[in-house]
Amino acid sequence: MLGWLRLLFAVLVIRLIWKFVSNVVSAARQPRPGGAKPRVALVRDPVCGTYVEPSRALSTRAGGATHYFCSKECQRSFAKSA
């Protein structure tokens, strides 16, 4: 009775393994850019003018825009001047 279910399960497992293998193969085939980091859009610290990565920078929302800062000092002096 459960024979077809086991067959179905086996087919699913095989497909999953096949998908995994083909993913690994295609990933291995893809040329790697010589260790270069993907380019990130940088934003300018409005206080000192340093360019910072938004994901790593400190941010403050002001006037509907988000401002990014390289350090707490810049963030603080921006808050004071705003």
Ligand SMILES: [Zn+2]
């Ligand atoms: Zn700064």
